[in-house]
Amino acid sequence: MADQRYVFFLSDGTGITAETLGATLLTQFEFVEFKKTTLPFINTPDKARNTVDYINHLAVQGSRPIVLSTTVNDEIRNILRQCQGLFMDFFDAYIPAIEAELGLKSIHATGRAHGLSDARRYNARIDAMNYAMEHDDGQSTRDLSKADVILIAPSRCGKTPTTLYLALQYGIFATNFPLTEEDLEAQKLPASLKGLAPKCFGLTSDPDRLHQVRTERRPGSKYASLPQCAYELRQAESLYRKQNVPFINSANMSIEEIAAIVLQEKNLRRQSA
Amino acid sequence: MADQRYVFFLSDGTGITAETLGATLLTQFEFVEFKKTTLPFINTPDKARNTVDYINHLAVQGSRPIVLSTTVNDEIRNILRQCQGLFMDFFDAYIPAIEAELGLKSIHATGRAHGLSDARRYNARIDAMNYAMEHDDGQSTRDLSKADVILIAPSRCGKTPTTLYLALQYGIFATNFPLTEEDLEAQKLPASLKGLAPKCFGLTSDPDRLHQVRTERRPGSKYASLPQCAYELRQAESLYRKQNVPFINSANMSIEEIAAIVLQEKNLRRQSA
Numbered sequence: 186m187a188d189q190r191y192v193f194f195l196s197d198g199t200g201i202t203a204e205t206l207g208a209t210l211l212t213q214f215e216f217v218e219f220k221k222t223t224l225p226f227i228n229t230p231d232k233a234r235n236t237v238d239y240i241n242h243l244a245v246q247g248s249r250p251i252v253l254s255t256t257v258n259d260e261i262r263n264i265l266r267q268c269q270g271l272f273m274d275f276f277d278a279y280i281p282a283i284e285a286e287l288g289l290k291s292i293h294a295t296g297r298a299h300g301l302s303d304a305r306r307y308n309a310r311i312d313a314m315n316y317a318m319e320h321d322d323g324q325s326t327r328d329l330s331k332a333d334v335i336l337i338a339p340s341r342c343g344k345t346p347t348t349l350y351l352a353l354q355y356g357i358f359a360t361n362f363p364l365t366e367e368d369l370e371a372q373k374l375p376a377s378l379k380g381l382a383p384k385c386f387g388l389t390s391d392p393d394r395l396h397q398v399r400t401e402r403r404p405g406s407k408y409a410s411l412p413q414c415a416y417e418l419r420q421a422e423s424l425y426r427k428q429n430v431p432f433i434n435s436a437n438m439s440i441e442e443i444a445a446i447v448l449q450e451k452n453l454r455r456q457s458a
Numbered sequence: 459m460a461d462q463r464y465v466f467f468l469s470d471g472t473g474i475t476a477e478t479l480g481a482t483l484l485t486q487f488e489f490v491e492f493k494k495t496t497l498p499f500i501n502t503p504d505k506a507r508n509t510v511d512y513i514n515h516l517a518v519q520g521s522r523p524i525v526l527s528t529t530v531n532d533e534i535r536n537i538l539r540q541c542q543g544l545f546m547d548f549f550d551a552y553i554p555a556i557e558a559e560l561g562l563k564s565i566h567a568t569g570r571a572h573g574l575s576d577a578r579r580y581n582a583r584i585d586a587m588n589y590a591m592e593h594d595d596g597q598s599t600r601d602l603s604k605a606d607v608i609l610i611a612p613s614r615c616g617k618t619p620t621t622l623y624l625a626l627q628y629g630i631f632a633t634n635f636p637l638t639e640e641d642l643e644a645q646k647l648p649a650s651l652k653g654l655a656p657k658c659f660g661l662t663s664d665p666d667r668l669h670q671v672r673t674e675r676r677p678g679s680k681y682a683s684l685p686q687c688a689y690e691l692r693q694a695e696s697l698y699r700k701q702n703v704p705f706i707n708s709a710n711m712s713i714e715e716i717a718a719i720v721l722q723e724k725n726l727r728r729q730s731a
Contacts, residue, residue: 188560199718202482209475209528210552213564225718251559255482271559278551279483286524286544287461289487297485299714307712314619318594346587349622353713439580440626441572445472445498 189218191243191250195236195265199299200225203255206275210253219251227256228295233264244269257295306356313352313359320360321345326377329360334451335381336361337374338388339417340408341398343435343443347388350440357453369420372427386447387425387432389418394436462491464516464523468509468538472572473498476528479548483526492524500529506537517542530566579629586625586632593633594618599650602633607724608654609634610647611661612690613681614671616708620661620716627717630726642693645700659720660698660705662691667709 192211194203200223211219227233244250250270256262257276266272280291319325320332322345329335334357336344344361351359362375374382390398392415399409407413425432431450435443447453465484467476473496484492500506517523523543529535530549539545553564592598593605595618602608607630609617617634624630635648647655663671665688672682680686698705704723708716720726 190560199714201714201718202478205475205478206548206552209548210556213530213549213553213566214556214560214562215565217560217562223721225722249559251556257486271555273552273555275479275482276486279546280486282544282546283483283487283524286522287463287487287490289490291486292488293486297482299712299718310713311619314622318618321591345591346584346626349587350626353619353623353626439572440583441472441474445474445572449498 188216188248189220190248191240191270192219192221193240193250193252193270194221194223195227195252195254195256196223196225197228197256197258197261197295198225200255201299202275203253206255207253227261227265228258230260230264233261236265237268240268240270257293257297259293309356310353313356314349316358317348317352317360321348323362323375323377329377329381331358332360332381332384333358333453334386334447335359335378335384336388336447337364337378337385337430338390338435339364339369339395339414339421341395341402342388342390343438343440344388346440347435347443347447350444351447354444355448355453357448364417364421364424366417369417369424372420372424374424374428374430382428382430384451385428385430386451387421387430388435388443389422389425389432390414390434391436392418461489461521462493463521464513464543465492465494466513466523466525466543467494467496468500468525468527468529469496469498470501470529470531470534471498473528474572476526476548479528480526500534500538501531503533503537506534510537510541513541513543532566582629583626586629587622589631590621590625590633594621596635596648596650602650602654604631605633605654605657606631606726607659607720608632608651608657609661609720610637610651610658610703611663611708612637612642612668612687612694614668614675615661615663616711616713616716617661619713620708620720623713623717624720628721628726630721637690637694637697639690642690642697645693645697647697647701647703655701655703657724658701658703659724660694660703661708661716662695662698662705663687663707664709665691 194200194207196203204223224236227236240250252270252272254265254274262274284291336348338344340363348359348361351357368375392411395414396411403409433446467473467480469476477496497509500509513523525543525545527538527547535547557564609621611617613636621632621634624632641648665684668687669684676682706719
């Protein structure tokens with residue numbers, strides 16, 4: 186039987202940084218069943234003491250919990266530190282070295298990483314999301330010149346989730362167009378993308394994978410059939426080459442990986458949340 | 459003039475973890491202009507050496523760069539470590555303590571945090587996103603019983619971005635319904651949400667803020683007028699109380715903060731990416 190460990194992500198903010206950090210670390214350990222709990226908004230000493238009590242209550246029942254904290258407030262962090270777990274705080278680990286390097290003290294402000302402290306950047310993300318929603322799947326051709334990147338691909342290669350991720354996470358004005366049978370046949374970009382080839386980025390997939398994804402959507406259809414999927418992907422790849430559109434095969438990639446490659450290939454500045 | 463520093467986020471994966479952590483750390487320092495660059499997919503010794511050369515090239519021009527790395531591969535990390543910057547690696551900082559605690563060695567596998575290593579969870583996120591897109595703004599009432607949470611609010615209080623964020627980031631089946639003038643007048647939930655009140659979560663805003671956001675969309679309209687905004691928000695809050703729907707005022711909150719509160723209030727399990 187696998188070892189079992191409680192893991193707590195603690196924060197005086199949203200807990201998003203603690204979760205991201207923790208998820209990344211824990212993927213490096215196999216054969217352990219991690220039971221994860223995020224406790225956000227621990228922003229008073231009382232809440233911190235209740236959190237310690239809760240962790241200690243679980244600690245007596247089994248192995249020592251692992252506690253990852255991103256707590257900016259010193260008083261609260263020092264209460265949390267007293268819990269009976271392996272306590273590791275993110276600011277403890279990094280802030281002193283950066284303070285020494287910069288010759289500056291940090292400001293100890295909560296809610297700056299995932300709050301509204303940078304309103305301009307935040308509004309850019311919301312504008313980008315509205316843009317992505319309005320333009321998704323080629324449904325609008327208005328203001329296409331505003332797009333930072335236009336994803337093109339046959340249906341179900343990952344255009345929409347990647348577009349939304351680029352908008353929400355990075356404030357990138359992204360949109361996407363399906364490649365229709367006519368486009369694929371003619372080996373041309375959709376007519377509304379005339380002159381916009383330099384903004385385009387293509388996605389392909391593997392025939393088997395596309396067949397599987399489309400079958401979930403429309404079982405038994407021509408659309409989902411393996412020969413149709415293979416045909417569309419072959420034609421799409423040939424179109425990308427002909428039109429000088431960079432592309433990647435998304436079959437074994439996550440949204441995050443596709444997005445990171447698109448940003449890199451199109452030389453777009455990442456504005457992380 | 460503000461001090462200026464180059465900051466590099468290095469990774470043998472997407473760089474998303476490095477960026478998220480780095481952004482959180484750097485928000486704690488004011489009066490420094492950070493010039494940030496993310497260099498992802500440094501997955502060969504050659505790429506690592508080129509990265510070091512690039513950083514060193516910039517290092518001679520000004521202050522020492524700050525280099526935050528999330529590099530799983532030991533060989534690559536040890537090359538990167540030789541750069542002339544303040545080098546801090548995330549795995550260096552945490553993995554040894556967790557290894558000691560668990561009595562296990564870490565597996566040193568790249569691409570696990572934001573890749574496809576957990577296909578089930580990844581597919582859940584894509585399914586959740588498709589669900590959110592299909593149901594956005596009350597446009598479908600199919601399968602509403604599958605929703606984990608249904609956000610309700612007057613137009614432009616943040617329903618759609620929060621819904622998409624919950625879906626993409628956490629794989630939560632989230633959807634949203636606008637509250638129409640009729641709903642607000644009758645003090646009832648939309649008819650299609652009959653019996654679904656326990657899944658509902660309400661958003662309000664401040665009249666001034668809503669007025670401003672709606673004015674960007676439809677300047678000078680009744681819809682955007684301050685009295686209309688004030689009326690709708692007052693009626694919405696009263697409706698939430700009457701129907702026992704928990705709610706928050708989103709006026710000064712980021713998507714991430716709203717999402718974190720919704721998860722907490724509705725007791726939904728977070729499945730971080």
